[in-house]
Amino acid sequence: MLVLLFKNFIRSKGTKIGLLFLLIIGFISLLIGRQFQEKQQNSITEAAVYQKEHIARNAAFHKDEIGLLLYYIKFSLVNNTLPINSLAIGQRDVNPSIQNVTIRGLEGQKYDSELNNPSNLLSGNIDFSFVLLYLFPLLIIAFSYNIISEEKESGTWKIVATQSPNTFLYILKLFYIRILSLTTLLTLILLAAVLFLQIPVDKSFLVFYGLSVLYILFWFAVCFFIVSLQKNSNFNAVILLTIWLFLIIILPAGINTYIINRYKVPEALELTLTQRNAYHEKWDMDKQETLDKFYNHYPQFKNYPLPDKEFSWLWYYAMQQMGDDESAVQSKELETKLQQRNRASELIAQFIPTLHTQIQLNEIAKSDLRNQLLFLKETTKFHEKLRLHFYPKIFDNAPVNEQKWEDFKVETFTDNSETSFMKAFLPLLLFNLLLIGFGWRNFNRKVII
Amino acid sequence: MKLLHTELLIARHFKNSVFKNQAIYIITFFIGALLLFAAFSGWDNYKSQNETSEKYQHESREDWLKNPDKNPHRMAHYGNFAFRKSTSLSVFEFGMEPFFGNAIFLEAHKQNTANFSEAGFSNSMLRFGEISIAMVLQVLLPLLIFFVGFNSVAYERENGTLKILLSQGISWKQLLFGKVLGIASVVMLLFIPTIIVLVLIWLTLQNFSISADETIKMLLFIGFHFIYLMFFCVAAVLISASSKTSKKALVSLIGIWLIFTIILPRTTQAIGAYLYEAPSKIQFNSDIEKDILKQGDSHNPNDVHYKAIKDSLLRAYKVDSVQKLPFNYSGFIMTEGEKISSNIYNKHLEELLKIYARQNSFSKAVSFFNPYIAMKNLSMGLSNTDYDSYIDFQKQAEKYRYGMAQKMNALQVKYISNKKPGPNDKPLTIGREHWADLEEFHYEPKGVWEVLKTEIVSVISILLWVILLFVLIRIAAKNLKAI
Numbered sequence: 001m002l003v004l005l006f007k008n009f010i011r012s013k014g015t016k017i018g019l020l021f022l023l024i025i026g027f028i029s030l031l032i033g034r035q036f037q038e039k040q041q042n043s044i045t046e047a048a049v050y051q052k053e054h055i056a057r058n059a060a061f062h063k064d065e066i067g068l069l070l071y072y073i074k075f076s077l078v079n080n081t082l083p084i085n086s087l088a089i090g091q092r093d094v095n096p097s098i099q100n101v102t103i104r105g106l107e108g109q110k111y112d113s114e115l116n117n118p119s120n121l122l123s124g125n126i127d128f129s130f131v132l133l134y135l136f137p138l139l140i141i142a143f144s145y146n147i148i149s150e151e152k153e154s155g156t157w158k159i160v161a162t163q164s165p166n167t168f169l170y171i172l173k174l175f176y177i178r179i180l181s182l183t184t185l186l187t188l189i190l191l192a193a194v195l196f197l198q199i200p201v202d203k204s205f206l207v208f209y210g211l212s213v214l215y216i217l218f219w220f221a222v223c224f225f226i227v228s229l230q231k232n233s234n235f236n237a238v239i240l241l242t243i244w245l246f247l248i249i250i251l252p253a254g255i256n257t258y259i260i261n262r263y264k265v266p267e268a269l270e271l272t273l274t275q276r277n278a279y280h281e282k283w284d285m286d287k288q289e290t291l292d293k294f295y296n297h298y299p300q301f302k303n304y305p306l307p308d309k310e311f312s313w314l315w316y317y318a319m320q321q322m323g324d325d326e327s328a329v330q331s332k333e334l335e336t337k338l339q340q341r342n343r344a345s346e347l348i349a350q351f352i353p354t355l356h357t358q359i360q361l362n363e364i365a366k367s368d369l370r371n372q373l374l375f376l377k378e379t380t381k382f383h384e385k386l387r388l389h390f391y392p393k394i395f396d397n398a399p400v401n402e403q404k405w406e407d408f409k410v411e412t413f414t415d416n417s418e419t420s421f422m423k424a425f426l427p428l429l430l431f432n433l434l435l436i437g438f439g440w441r442n443f444n445r446k447v448i449i
Numbered sequence: 450m451k452l453l454h455t456e457l458l459i460a461r462h463f464k465n466s467v468f469k470n471q472a473i474y475i476i477t478f479f480i481g482a483l484l485l486f487a488a489f490s491g492w493d494n495y496k497s498q499n500e501t502s503e504k505y506q507h508e509s510r511e512d513w514l515k516n517p518d519k520n521p522h523r524m525a526h527y528g529n530f531a532f533r534k535s536t537s538l539s540v541f542e543f544g545m546e547p548f549f550g551n552a553i554f555l556e557a558h559k560q561n562t563a564n565f566s567e568a569g570f571s572n573s574m575l576r577f578g579e580i581s582i583a584m585v586l587q588v589l590l591p592l593l594i595f596f597v598g599f600n601s602v603a604y605e606r607e608n609g610t611l612k613i614l615l616s617q618g619i620s621w622k623q624l625l626f627g628k629v630l631g632i633a634s635v636v637m638l639l640f641i642p643t644i645i646v647l648v649l650i651w652l653t654l655q656n657f658s659i660s661a662d663e664t665i666k667m668l669l670f671i672g673f674h675f676i677y678l679m680f681f682c683v684a685a686v687l688i689s690a691s692s693k694t695s696k697k698a699l700v701s702l703i704g705i706w707l708i709f710t711i712i713l714p715r716t717t718q719a720i721g722a723y724l725y726e727a728p729s730k731i732q733f734n735s736d737i738e739k740d741i742l743k744q745g746d747s748h749n750p751n752d753v754h755y756k757a758i759k760d761s762l763l764r765a766y767k768v769d770s771v772q773k774l775p776f777n778y779s780g781f782i783m784t785e786g787e788k789i790s791s792n793i794y795n796k797h798l799e800e801l802l803k804i805y806a807r808q809n810s811f812s813k814a815v816s817f818f819n820p821y822i823a824m825k826n827l828s829m830g831l832s833n834t835d836y837d838s839y840i841d842f843q844k845q846a847e848k849y850r851y852g853m854a855q856k857m858n859a860l861q862v863k864y865i866s867n868k869k870p871g872p873n874d875k876p877l878t879i880g881r882e883h884w885a886d887l888e889e890f891h892y893e894p895k896g897v898w899e900v901l902k903t904e905i906v907s908v909i910s911i912l913l914w915v916i917l918l919f920v921l922i923r924i925a926a927k928n929l930k931a932i
Contacts, residue, residue: 043732047731091568091572094568114562115727115733117722119809120722122545122548124715233696234599237700241592253580265565268551268552269552280527355574358573358574359573368572369573
């Protein structure tokens, strides 16, 4: 019986075209992911080469003044890109995965954006997460909206009903076939991804896979519930597409608009203005005052007194430091706002399966806002480390050629936050159980004629 | 009116039958609520974005003027900001705005990126789209039209009433036009109130003092959306009339909608981005740096290019050291350096923009086959939230930056003495009154004619679609069968 049903399902022209279409676009998404991965890798390799050349060249030009040299040279910090990132590019295309900073004021450099074509950003990537989130449900709907209703409309249902001992079991079998074919398709694409993109099969990948399966099951559960209402095909199609529209476009877009308006960030602009003024005004102020503030921040440098010259690097970097110190309030506020945005969206997403899946996939791929915030934090630490390393050398005017410049390699930040099965699976599991439960009740209540 | 009597009768009848369905009230109410939400959040967004950018633009100008006497080169490093203000139509069409940066820091020697885009500060949700009036008009209303119209003719065929209608002397043409009018009248119940609210908001935002340019943009915005919606009404009726059953009509219409609004826009852009890979920022910057090194690096004391300039200056003025020149030598060198570096930067930027243009060319070309993309591009253009506006803003800001840097260099050449102060001397300065010489940055969005020129493809495409539909109705009227 199952084999026959499967043959019947797969023989239909629409089914074949649908599955083939999804398979092809799935592979295209892997290609796009691969291109993204290569671009990231290239940038990282380039960053390493560039940094080496850049430091060597500048160290040769400015061999007498280490203070002047450090005015120019940049150091790079890389946000580690996992291979799985090519399946869910997330925010990694908007935010740069490499930060280049000099030891001057940080706040003016921290938020430098990546070069981007805004048209690409607007339309979004066709990465695997897009295929999974947008297109799989469409095919699931196309495959399931007319279960029973079509047979009823064409008059064959009576024959099925009289010949099958348990019509409910028959419906389950119809679903079973469809679920099986789509999960096979999903597995095929992800297997190809593992080979093609060299994704390690570890816990992250398993959560990724599990989440994808649960997401597909969610849409089948939705279809199961709608089919259980036993309306006609047109009604089912319209209602399922409306649900799709809601979950994929209207609700996420509405929530996004809400969150952006709820947590506005004028701090971003205020921050840059404050930082600029706090540094520049020091040129025209009493030098000792600037230095006293600097000593307050770093008591360990108290033993470097203000040189009796019009210009000194000690004073210069103290001024730069004040740019950061005096805009610290705004910087903190901006960070808090962004944290709030992230928390709010994660909280709301738990109740919207599509949104939850997207955010979780990005979290696993380390391409979400949380990762970006951690990277910004790490940039601050990296910058501070460089400052503390070089400040004494500048204040002593240490000879440039005595520094081991080749030791300053590009550093990498690895986001070690764990992915949790519970957090990823629970909301989807609950939704699935709920929908299947209600659907089952509907079928039990009403005889399927 | 006598002429269209039959058509109007059919239309009225269709409209009544639509409103017999309870669901239509729920959907209408829902879309109405969504429109209100969109209008409100668009307004809120626009107001706060413009208030902040105006506030900080103003503040940064005051800060600039407040600077005491100093060396003009330090003012060049103090720098300026370019903040982007939105046009009033962007309340209804956000376009690419969330992906643009809102502020560019403009300083000497360095071209900065536009930072602080909404997208950079957002979770992945933004990629699902945003609720704006334009989104409701361009994406949701067409779907509503299809839901309302899919059984306009197909149902009559299924029921057998089609034969009766045609046998009573009604022509196919009258029937099709009547049904189109019927659907249109249902949609206009949403469209007309929306437009009224839209115009009211738009007038309030500008305190009822509107410029001719803005008015034309608004009228075109309304006009093209009207044509666009009518297009979907006709498409619904034509597909419905040519389908055997209403289910087939529904499935085809949904398919068309999906391809137009969801699949094609992403796919075409993805093809472009895949084929024409743009350089990363690090590559872009290091290419520029390499070119500058080749041309001459003003920071390198042994650079050949600058040594040649120095020698020729010494020869021309018949002096033996740069200190004896009658003008400020380092100011002169910086003028040259700024010229070289920004020329090189602009050259590379042009190349980058060419790559972007190639990436975009696919979706531009597809607008001929996809009225949604044509409409989207046109409405983004009219509200100055499109790609070209973004580039335009960047270019205006860069022009301002270059002007600022060179003005400060010129002040240095003219007013700063050539004698270097000793290590304990006060630095050389000029009076603060010079700062006001630099005008404030003001971004002027592109006017309507320029927008239409860049979006000519979209305009032609929409007009072609209208013509095509009329032709199709004529062909259908001749060839359709009742059974």
